[in-house]
Amino acid sequence: MRVTDIRHVAVPLTGAVANAVVSFERHTVSLVVIRTDQVRRGRPVYGAAFNSIGRFDQAGILSGRVVPRVLGADPDALLRTDGPGLDPAAVRRVALTDEKPGGHGDRAGAVAAVELAAWDLNAKLAGEPAYAAIARAHGRPVPRDPRVPAYAAGGYYGDAGTAAEQRAQLVAELERYRAAGYTSFKIKIGGAPLATDLARVEAAVAFAGDPERVAVDANGRFAPADAVRWAAALAPYGLRWLEEPGDPLDFATLGAAAEAFGGPVATGENLFSRQDVTNLLRYAGLRRDRDVLQMDAGLSYGLTEYAAMIAALEDAGLSRAQAVPHGGHLLNLHIVAGLGLGACESYPGVFAPFGGYGETPVTAGEIRVPDAPGFGLERKPELAAHLDRLTA
Amino acid sequence: MRVTDIRHVAVPLTGAVANAVVSFERHTVSLVVIRTDQVRRGRPVYGAAFNSIGRFDQAGILSGRVVPRVLGADPDALLRTDGPGLDPAAVRRVALTDEKPGGHGDRAGAVAAVELAAWDLNAKLAGEPAYAAIARAHGRPVPRDPRVPAYAAGGYYGDAGTAAEQRAQLVAELERYRAAGYTSFKIKIGGAPLATDLARVEAAVAFAGDPERVAVDANGRFAPADAVRWAAALAPYGLRWLEEPGDPLDFATLGAAAEAFGGPVATGENLFSRQDVTNLLRYAGLRRDRDVLQMDAGLSYGLTEYAAMIAALEDAGLSRAQAVPHGGHLLNLHIVAGLGLGACESYPGVFAPFGGYGETPVTAGEIRVPDAPGFGLERKPELAAHLDRLTA
Numbered sequence: 001m002r003v004t005d006i007r008h009v010a011v012p013l014t015g016a017v018a019n020a021v022v023s024f025e026r027h028t029v030s031l032v033v034i035r036t037d038q039v040r041r042g043r044p045v046y047g048a049a050f051n052s053i054g055r056f057d058q059a060g061i062l063s064g065r066v067v068p069r070v071l072g073a074d075p076d077a078l079l080r081t082d083g084p085g086l087d088p089a090a091v092r093r094v095a096l097t098d099e100k101p102g103g104h105g106d107r108a109g110a111v112a113a114v115e116l117a118a119w120d121l122n123a124k125l126a127g128e129p130a131y132a133a134i135a136r137a138h139g140r141p142v143p144r145d146p147r148v149p150a151y152a153a154g155g156y157y158g159d160a161g162t163a164a165e166q167r168a169q170l171v172a173e174l175e176r177y178r179a180a181g182y183t184s185f186k187i188k189i190g191g192a193p194l195a196t197d198l199a200r201v202e203a204a205v206a207f208a209g210d211p212e213r214v215a216v217d218a219n220g221r222f223a224p225a226d227a228v229r230w231a232a233a234l235a236p237y238g239l240r241w242l243e244e245p246g247d248p249l250d251f252a253t254l255g256a257a258a259e260a261f262g263g264p265v266a267t268g269e270n271l272f273s274r275q276d277v278t279n280l281l282r283y284a285g286l287r288r289d290r291d292v293l294q295m296d297a298g299l300s301y302g303l304t305e306y307a308a309m310i311a312a313l314e315d316a317g318l319s320r321a322q323a324v325p326h327g328g329h330l331l332n333l334h335i336v337a338g339l340g341l342g343a344c345e346s347y348p349g350v351f352a353p354f355g356g357y358g359e360t361p362v363t364a365g366e367i368r369v370p371d372a373p374g375f376g377l378e379r380k381p382e383l384a385a386h387l388d389r390l391t392a
Numbered sequence: 393m394r395v396t397d398i399r400h401v402a403v404p405l406t407g408a409v410a411n412a413v414v415s416f417e418r419h420t421v422s423l424v425v426i427r428t429d430q431v432r433r434g435r436p437v438y439g440a441a442f443n444s445i446g447r448f449d450q451a452g453i454l455s456g457r458v459v460p461r462v463l464g465a466d467p468d469a470l471l472r473t474d475g476p477g478l479d480p481a482a483v484r485r486v487a488l489t490d491e492k493p494g495g496h497g498d499r500a501g502a503v504a505a506v507e508l509a510a511w512d513l514n515a516k517l518a519g520e521p522a523y524a525a526i527a528r529a530h531g532r533p534v535p536r537d538p539r540v541p542a543y544a545a546g547g548y549y550g551d552a553g554t555a556a557e558q559r560a561q562l563v564a565e566l567e568r569y570r571a572a573g574y575t576s577f578k579i580k581i582g583g584a585p586l587a588t589d590l591a592r593v594e595a596a597v598a599f600a601g602d603p604e605r606v607a608v609d610a611n612g613r614f615a616p617a618d619a620v621r622w623a624a625a626l627a628p629y630g631l632r633w634l635e636e637p638g639d640p641l642d643f644a645t646l647g648a649a650a651e652a653f654g655g656p657v658a659t660g661e662n663l664f665s666r667q668d669v670t671n672l673l674r675y676a677g678l679r680r681d682r683d684v685l686q687m688d689a690g691l692s693y694g695l696t697e698y699a700a701m702i703a704a705l706e707d708a709g710l711s712r713a714q715a716v717p718h719g720g721h722l723l724n725l726h727i728v729a730g731l732g733l734g735a736c737e738s739y740p741g742v743f744a745p746f747g748g749y750g751e752t753p754v755t756a757g758e759i760r761v762p763d764a765p766g767f768g769l770e771r772k773p774e775l776a777a778h779l780d781r782l783t784a
Binding site for chain 2: 028057058065251252275
């Protein structure tokens with residue numbers, strides 16, 4: 001088998017929104033295709049993936065560094081030895097030729113998109129869904145008809161109106177998620193004064209009927225003292241988790257907020273390497289029985305590095321059920337099913353065309369993982385149109 | 393004053409070399425120019441800078457994210473209020489609009505090149521060298537006729553030959569540096585077995601005449617156990633420092649190596665944010681009386697963030713004399729002189745056209761900082777040619 005080309009396109013997000021820190025209006029994502037000389041059922045086989053959501057397209061790093069290295073490598077050095085297709089670890093290694101250690105930022109997304117496309121390719125060559133290929137490659141049983149728990153993330157701040165009107169708007173939003181089949185929810189905090197945020201939390205808990213069905217997300221916006229203040233004020237509610245109270249690399253503040261909050265804290269979506277996760281595990285004082293790790297393979301050099309993160313987590317005595325990846329999309333749905341992780345997030349109606357799970361219905365808070373070959377990105381019409389152009 | 397355009401070009405490095413981890417043959421650097429409507433002595437005034445050396449050009453992030461944000465901002469929001477020119481902190485803030493926290497990698501270089509160009513612009517508008525503008529902006533006395541200590545970094549592994557021939561090649565290389573005016577040296581380790589490395593170190597110390605004139609650099613290549621093994625074996629020599637024995641984010645391994653080595657350890661060139669440096673200071677057990685911090689403004693969002701790193705270092709009880717930036721070029725020469733830091737590195741003859749200090753002679757291991765306006769990049773003929781094109 002030979003790779004014949006690697007193409008990519010920067011796709012703007014639509015249906016975008018703002019969190020407490022950033023607006024996604026001008027966000028883009030790199031959709032990547034690895035083309036090959038292989039044919040199945042009369043059609044050329046390719047692998048496709050993207051660099052998750054939230055960190056912009058990586059057209060420059062793909063075109064200038066990652067793609068030329070992979071296309072210029074000894075083709076045999078990229079091949080799996082245990083089946084048809086590419087060795088994702090070799091793809092990752094070649095993609096990082098002449099790159100210095102540390103500085104795990106944008107390039108981690110560029111490499112991830114290509115590495116994950118290799119997983120899509122391998123699954124398609126085997127004629128199976130990605131979760132099956134992922135499970136097998138990691139020595140795990142292939143799940144039959146897997147279903148993944150998913151919560152609806154949103155809970156945005158409304159545009160205007162009185163506090164009561166804003167709470168009504170929040171509840172109306174959660175109503176839509178419930179009508180779509182979700183039973184648990186995550187809402188934003190940190191974009192309003194504490195009293196306003198507490199009233200929002202109370203409205204969400206009253207709606208959900210159980211505080212363990214409501215998580216809150218500060219998107220890393222609090223200064224250290226505020227992170228602890230919000231954590232202490234939120235402690236009595238018994239929420240599902242408190243996400244990213246402070247800077248994602250400020251492990252001391254996370255530890256202090258976790259202590260003040262008592263319940264689970266969630267973090268990791270802005271850590272893009274195994275070494276950064278090891279530091280989190282070493283220094284944040286995470287608790288083996290509760291805290292939640294949200295690293296995202298699509299932002300983190302792909303599944304090879306992500307699996308190393310999960311191993312680090314288990315080495316530290318945590319469970320892989322505590323892994324709930326950032327990025328509500330098909331790539332992570334298959335990864336969660338294949339690796340036996342805890343749950344997925346979902347941003348109903350936003351971050352199109354990458355967000356969401358295609359036509360798959362949500363039932364009682366669970367998503368059935370589709371059985372299309374690979375990650376099944378072709379099932380999403382807007383992505384399929386881009387894929388047609390990249391593979392034409 | 394108005395910014396009229398921001399242009400950039402990806403310039404390949406020439407005279408390139410390999411360290412223990414990467415080859416610089418295909419490396420590139422982004423040279424950035426901020427054009428304005430200001431005129432001095434009949435010529436338009438611009439600011440110029442680049443994203444240091446070693447982390448590739450950032451054409452994609454500049455064109456897709458950083459430049460459109462700065463050009464699209466309210467022009468008045470970018471201006472200094474204490475003099476003519478741009479507010480570098482405002483430039484940095486605008487350049488990071490809609491960017492999530494964490495993930496300090498490639499984008500830190502893209503933002504740095506633009507932020508540092510603002511410093512060049514401000515100094516040129518004031519008709520003074522950058523070190524003077526930098527000193528004044530940080531409440532420090534403007535040094536008169538400053539001279540900065542610089543060591544010659546190199547000490548590469550030769551191509552072939554016996555161990556004795558390789559040592560002779562190393563000494564011949566150090567001879568060239570001494571002939572150019574340098575009195576202290578840094579050599580590579582970690583690309584050969586331990587015994588070979590120790591023989592190289594002994595040859596370098598014999599040549600330099602004093603082990604405090606020889607530092608060694610592993611470029612982060614060692615696994616944790618090897619880092620400590622090399623550190624212990626190198627301890628008896630009394631070298632100037634041991635640089636980056638392990639992964640730059642593995643603070644525990646650095647601490648263990650520092651303990652085994654006894655003498656100063658040096659690190660920081662692969663940490664690109666104040667928060668990463670705070671973690672280094674919190675967790676690596678650095679010693680206030682000896683260790684060396686090598687962060688590089690050109691890789692780290694620019695001088696605003698770099699000055700915050702220096703403040704963090706002083707808050708932790710270290711001295712700014714312990715700051716010796718990575719990146720042997722004019723930007724860091726002015727920053728070291730303006731902020732009163734410890735020393736500069738120099739890579740004689742390599743990393744052209746960005747490396748080196750132009751026509752400035754080295755005398756007894758010191759470099760006199762040129763008095764040309766701004767960073768004086770125009771004094772380097774190859775850069776001047778690119779600047780002519782970017783400002784035409």
